[in-house]
Structure formats: structure tokens, C-alpha cells
Amino acid sequence: MENLGWGLQMTVLGMGLVFALLAVLWAILNLILKLDQEEAEPVTALEATQAAEQIAAVADGAVGAQIPEPATVNGxxxxxxxxxxxxxxxxxxxLRRQAAPMMRSYWPGSQxxxxxxxxxxxxxxxxxxxPKGR
Amino acid sequence: MIDQETIGLLLKGVNNVTWQSLVMIGVSFVLLYLAIVKDYEPLLLLPIGAGCLLANLPLSPLIGEEGMLVALYHMGVGNEMFPLLIFIGIGALTDFGPLLENPRLVLLGAAGQFGIFLTLILALLLGFTPNEAASIGIIGAIDGPTSIYVSGILAPHMLGPITVAAYSYMSLVPIILPPVIHLMTTKEERLIRMPYSSRKISRRTRILFPIIVTVLVGTLVPFATPLIGMLMLGNLMKESGAVERLTKASAAEIANTVTLFLGLAIGSTMVGADFLKPSTLFILVLGLLAFALDGCAGVFFAKILNWLSGGKINPIIGAAGISAFPMAARVVQRVAQEEDFENFLLMHAMGANAAGQVASVVAGGVVLALMGAGG
Structure with a gap:
């Protein structure tokens, strides 16, 4: 039980610290982006996804990115x-099926x-x- | 005539085969199979499998006092150099743009580290020492180099199973994450579409980002400085565009060479007598649990954000708040499109994923700081 108490303490402290640190980072990033004065423009989801795909394709080269090189034949x-x-x-x-009888794949009479x-x-x-009508 | 002594010398290898070494050779075959046939993280699992095989052959000189594998271990694993070098390459290949476009996603990265601490508690309950429990918990960072770095400092004797677990589970992201997402979300939540707004990120901001993160994290959590410093160094080289040759070398030649050395060195630690213990099984199970808990916590936190934002955030992007970049984001996108083919969440998920990468390093540093180690 002593260990459990210590573990809980670690969890609260650890997660608290991680959240606090990243919250500070969030605030600083917001400040920089404000100072940078770049306005956000709406883009279509497809455009954003294409941009994200490009970023992901570069990151795939990292160890741990789980994408093995695809097999190639002459490039x-x-x-x-x-x-x-x-x-x-x-x-x-x-083409063979549609050819003249001498070229067709099946014997004459085949269904x-x-x-x-x-x-x-x-x-x-x-x-x-x-004739029609008779 | 061949005397008894000569025959004994000839059969020395056969005579020294133990059941442990045979089992470990079988384990190495499994790792090689996973890498070659199943394509599970082949860049690392193949060298690890080879290292494991070479280390468990009878009387292997490679793990002798001056053997090559031992030299590799001392050269880069014992002093934590290899994982840090790999981090430079990862930084050089990572674009933090999606995170910079939507900085609030950084909090999803933080939530994705919850599994580390919950697993730590479970490991303590199973009888592991605090250092060992923290090392097992760090598998939940889903970040190979961070796991190696932290466990190398806190519990070097558990480096083999922890590394194998960390990298194996990273490659199992597409298998593990979807059930977690389905378990934690309703169909209506998975159908939520998120609007996009593209913020043009200036070169100045992109260069400032790695510098600010290094200074901030390094000052507040000095134990994380080696990890965050190297990750951000690679990113700074990439974004500055000033050292293209170094960037390319870090991302390709250096990363590849170091990966080979790291894999062989880690594999060489998987010697039967040390590896075949019940604790190894616990490590593998707890690592898997840590991973699943990360996903659950990420989705849960995203649900809270969704509630706070009035239903504007799809909770499944919370599952991408882990370090496996960009695979986790791709899995989230795939799950979203299974429900609604025209739902595009990739950029948002990439933002959470990039945040997870920074957060996992921060969490690694926090764990070291709390344990009073490293630095």
C-alpha cells in the first residue's frame, strides 16, 4: 500500500507537470503566432488533408514510422x-475470346x-x- | 588419431547449448519473422533479432569481454548516445506545422501520456521496484528512443524487453488503436466533422519553435534536455534550411547507421539467462496496457474538449496524442473515414500527433526528474 500511495503521488505530480509545461508552451506559441500576425484562412478539408499527407510522407522516413519501403520492380x-x-x-x-473462330479459346459448341x-x-x-404482322 | 580432447574442443559449441539459448534463438526467429514477413518495424526488429541470435549462439565471441556487440553497447547504449542521435534524425523529418497551426492541440499530447503513470502504479503493485516500474511505464510514451533513454538510466537490466515491447507496440498502432477508439466513442462522436483554417506559419516562427521549446523544457525539466535538445536540434536544422547536408545526413545516413548499431546492441542484451524470467512477460503485458491506456486517456480528454467547445472537436483525434508519428494520425483518419468517407481529420490528428511527440519527451524528462535520476 505504501508503494501504491507513492505511485499515485507520482501520477498526480507527473501528469500535473506534463500538463503545466505543455500549457505554458501553448501560451507561448499563441503569443508568437499573435506577434507574427499571420491570419488564419479557411481552407477545404481536402486541401488540408493533402498538405498533411505531404508532411506525413516525409516523416515516414524516420525510424519508428512503421512504413517499410515498398517493394519495387525496375523503379x-x-x-x-x-x-x-x-x-x-x-x-x-x-481479345482472344472475341477473335475469329480459329483464335477463340474454347472449342466450337462450348457454352x-x-x-x-x-x-x-x-x-x-x-x-x-x-414478316411482322403475320 | 583424434584424441578425446580434440573431439571435446570440436564439440564445445554443441556441448554448451542450453535450453535458454535455444528458446532465445526461437525468440530471435520470431523477431526476424515479424520484421521480414510481417513488416513490423523492420528497421529495428531485424537488427534486434540478429543481435539476439548472435548473442545466444553457444560461446558467442561477440558478447565476450571485447566482443563487437558488447563494444557497441558501451559505445552508444550504456552512455545513451544512440537514442539521442536517432532523435536528431526524427527532428529533421518532423514538421511541427500542424501543431503550430492549432496550438491548443498540445494538450491532447499531454493527455496521451497518462498511460505511463497508470502503468507505473500497476507495475508497483506487481512487485517491481520504483525504478523498474517507471521504466516499464515509459513504454506508454510509445516512443522508442525515449523508452531506451529512460530505461537505460533507471533499469538497464530491463533494456532488452522494454525496447522490444516499445518498438513492437509502435508497429501495432493500426491494430491496437481502432478498438480503443471504438470502445471510447459513440458513432455520433466519430462522425463529427472539424472545420479547417490554414494559418500561414512564417519561417521565423518555425525557427523560433525548436529554440523556445528547448529553452522552456530544458529550464523547467533539465532531465529532459538531452531528449528535447536533440529532437529540436534536428528540427531547427530542417526549418532553418541553412545546413541541408547535415539535415539530410541526420535523417538518413546517421539515423540508419545508428539504428543498425542500436538494434544489434539491444539484441545482444537479450541473453537467455537474463531474458527468460516471468518479469519479461509482465513487461510485455504492462507495455501493451500502457499503450491502450494512453489511447483511452487521449480520447477521454478530447471528449472533454469536445464538450467544452460545444461539439466542435471529434474525440477520436485524442487517440493520436501519442508519439508514433505519423502512423497514429493516419489510423485516426482511417477510423473517421470508416464512418464517413468524406470526413477529413488528418491535419487535426497530425497536430495532436506532433504534440504527442513533444509531450512524450517531456514526460520522459518528468519521470527522470521525479525519480531523481539522469541529467
């Missing part, structure tokens, strides 16, 4: 390179994907050849 971020690769592969697959050639043929088959 580009690795996750960006991966995204480009996936997009390119997907685009190639789409998975119809090339433009097959799709056009099926559409024609579905058209009603009878």
Missing part, C-alpha cells in the same frame, strides 16, 4: 506492376463463351424471319 511499385500484369493478361484473354462469329450466327438464328 515501379511492385503492387502497381502486379496490377498492370493482371490487367494485360485479362485484356489478352478478352462458356461465344466468339463474335458464333454470337452473330446465333443471333441470326434467333431472328424471326416471318
Amino acid at each position: 515501379m511499385r511492385a503492387d502497381l506492376v502486379a496490377a498492370i500484369l493482371v490487367a494485360t493478361m485479362q485484356h489478352r484473354r478478352v 462458356l463463351f461465344a466468339s463474335r462469329w458464333v454470337a452473330a450466327g446465333r443471333t441470326r438464328q434467333n431472328n424471326n424471319w416471318q
